[in-house]
Amino acid sequence: MAEKNASAVDGAIRVSGMQFSYDVQDPIFFDFNLDLPAGSRCLLVGANGSGKTTLLKILAGKHMVGGKNVVQVLDRSAFHDTELVCSGDLSYLGGSWSKTAGSAGDIPLQGDFSAEHMIFGVEGIDPFRREKLIDLLDINLQWRMHKVSDGQRRRVQICMGLLHPFKVLLLDEVTVDLDVVARMDLLEFFKEECEQRGATIVYATHIFDGLETWASHLAYINGGELKLSAKLDEIKDLKTSPNLLSVVEAWLRSETKVEKKTKKKPVVTSPFMSSRQMAYYR
Numbered sequence: 001m002a003e004k005n006a007s008a009v010d011g012a013i014r015v016s017g018m019q020f021s022y023d024v025q026d027p028i029f030f031d032f033n034l035d036l037p038a039g040s041r042c043l044l045v046g047a048n049g050s051g052k053t054t055l056l057k058i059l060a061g062k063h064m065v066g067g068k069n070v071v072q073v074l075d076r077s078a079f080h081d082t083e084l085v086c087s088g089d090l091s092y093l094g095g096s097w098s099k100t101a102g103s104a105g106d107i108p109l110q111g112d113f114s115a116e117h118m119i120f121g122v123e124g125i126d127p128f129r130r131e132k133l134i135d136l137l138d139i140n141l142q143w144r145m146h147k148v149s150d151g152q153r154r155r156v157q158i159c160m161g162l163l164h165p166f167k168v169l170l171l172d173e174v175t176v177d178l179d180v181v182a183r184m185d186l187l188e189f190f191k192e193e194c195e196q197r198g199a200t201i202v203y204a205t206h207i208f209d210g211l212e213t214w215a216s217h218l219a220y221i222n223g224g225e226l227k228l229s230a231k232l233d234e235i236k237d238l239k240t241s242p243n244l245l246s247v248v249e250a251w252l253r254s255e256t257k258v259e260k261k262t263k264k265k266p267v268v269t270s271p272f273m274s275s276r277q278m279a280y281y282r
């Protein structure tokens with residue numbers, strides 16, 4: 001019997017009927033569904049605050065959602081099956097290496113480590129893959145992590161996140177500090193990983209340069225609602241527009257207009273607000 005072609009058949013990511021809220025009264029996701037096949041490179045787009053980071057963190061198993069079948073990555077529960085992350089099958093690259101220190105906000109990590117110390121400190125790594133990544137990201141192993149630039153620190157962070165041959169990779173705007181050469185080389189590396197190993201990538205970004213030919217799928221969310229999830233070559237708007245940037249720009253502009261039109265007065269629930277009931281006590 002012919003071997004099953006993982007990249008063509010299997011679902012790598014399945015979200016069904018997900019609900020999630022930071023604040024009980026105001027859920028971000030309500031009955032949210034998403035399906036992505038193995039081998040896909042999906043762009044996750046949406047306005048600021050639409051829920052991209054939250055979704056990626058949920059997929060990465062960082063936020064608990066109820067029910068083991070609701071958020072499945074590689075047919076396992078993203079939150080409950082910790083082996084997914086420990087094995088390196090599921091990798092999340094987001095935020096930056098910093099810590100939040102009270103009123104000082106986010107400050108870069110202060111430890112004096114070399115890039116070599118960090119990268120070679122990870123055990124069980126294929127030396128060829130490690131060399132390839134160091135070369136690709138043009139990392140100087142002598143860099144001291146507390147003295148490098150944001151982009152240099154980011155390169156080491158990305159390298160660390162890619163050392164294990166992931167099956168599912170979640171990227172949250174990590175290429176933003178990279179120069180154009182590093183960004184294009186990295187995107188090419190990601191494409192190879194998907195085509196050669198059937199890996200799946202979800203990439204949330206606001207920078208669309210060069211992504212028309214890179215992505216295979218696109219998911220667009222607005223206020224936590226999935227507005228569109230499709231193969232890139234099946235999206236009608238892309239056939240009539242010069243590029244992805246203008247399509248996404250048009251979507252976001254129209255949603256801003258609709259929001260302005262439909263904006264209702266906020267419901268104030270303060271206990272100090274006067275109400276009809278209170279009138280009885282006056």
Ligand SMILES: Nc1ncnc2c1ncn2[C@@H]1O[C@H](COP(=O)(O)OP(=O)(O)OP(=O)(O)O)[C@@H](O)[C@H]1O
Nearest residue numbers: 022023028046047048049050051052053054055204
């Ligand atoms: N830790 C948190 N506690 C409470 N609310 C949060 C928290 N993190 C995010 N939110 C809210 O959830 C919503 C979605 O935020 P999220 O960071 O997922 O958006 P995003 O699409 O990634 O935005 P951006 O493009 O600006 O990165 C926002 O309204 C935000 O205020």
